[in-house]
């Protein structure tokens with residue numbers, strides 16, 4: 001972008017762009033603004049926008065790669081064109097993974113009220129809106145990690161007052177999982193402060209036993225153990241592992257400001273290892289690491305363009321820990337709650353099947369803020385005694401809150417994804433129907449019972 005273009009863009013406040021993007025009469029103005037960077041937009045979108053619509057690409061087979069990702073119009077006949085991306089996304093009947101960064105930015109910059117509202121409606125097409133999954137995370141090996149993640153109390157490089165401990169016994173995990181289950185948690189996650197699993201044979205065996213025990217209780221299991229190879233992962237899969245957590249943390253651009261001891265590509269490789277083996281990937285990040293909103297767009301772009309979207313997408317809000325470099329780095333930088341909400345709502349729209357989890361830092365949010373997150377498509381929380389080394393809202397408080405808002409805990413191993421029937425679209429571009437209104441109110445009553453919801457679907 002030329003200096004003149006860049007400075008003009010900088011001159012235009014973000015809020016102005018967001019306001020313009022919603023109003024039909026102002027779309028041209030927004031397009032004019034966007035035209036300043038139209039080169040990159042066209043480069044990334046031309047192929048998709050001009051792809052022929054034929055019978056093949058209107059069919060869905062559950063595979064993200066071969067789905068309607070190359071469609072020029074969605075099931076409602078809405079074209080995939082600049083200024084129209086939100087409506088295009090809302091009319092998709094199955095996830096796509098060829099989002100361009102510009103498209104994600106356009107959705108992210110939708111006026112917040114509209115973005116949140118549309119995210120909730122989209123959420124209802126793919127998930128039961130009355131269900132929130134309760135997950136509990138237990139640290140099985142605390143501290144002493146050789147990595148330099150600048151926000152982490154468990155890194156051996158920082159003086160946070162945290163004492164490194166040995167791995168806990170299987171019995172301790174079983175007791176904690178029993179307590180979590182009795183309190184309504186249906187996913188039990190094990191965290192360990194390791195860089196990678198290489199050379200940890202006996203630990204792997206013990207973790208396998210933990211996973212078996214969790215599964216025997218009828219709970220889903222998830223582990224976060226750093227980088228892992230497929231043969232090691234296979235052992236955990238055999239033990240019944242449901243998901244493997246490995247976060248990308250932030251955007252590729254901001255990542256070097258946060259971690260230097262493992263690359264962004266190392267992270268993506270681990271996630272690939274997990275998905276290729278058929279284990280669900282739990283992959284998200286942390287907001288409030290001193291990043292910009294463009295980094296939120298970049299972060300979402302990385303996730304939404306993975307060959308498979310993460311089955312689980314944790315959103316953490318940084319809890320700055322004294323003694324870590326991040327504590328100083330973000331001293332004068334407050335993450336706005338609106339940014340958290342925008343990130344969640346955008347994630348819900350572009351990755352409609354993923355379970356979006358409010359993770360660390362939730363206890364710093366007021367109840368109405370959490371409710372707004374649920375309204376914008378978040379459908380899981382971490383609850384219990386602790387969230388690794390930070391505080392966590394407890395079960396009792398959470399159960400009261402969820403009951404008050406009309407939510408119920410999601411059962412284990414429940415397919416929350418609803419089938420969205422694709423609509424018939426015109427095969428010939430000339431026959432493309434005029435833009436129809438998306439049927440958004442599939443579930444008009446928020447607290448309707450499951451049966452009624454299913455009957456209405």
Ligand code: SF4
Nearest residue numbers: 145147149152155193
């Ligand atoms: S976030 Fe994980 S990998 Fe990074 S320092 Fe902490 S425990 Fe180690």
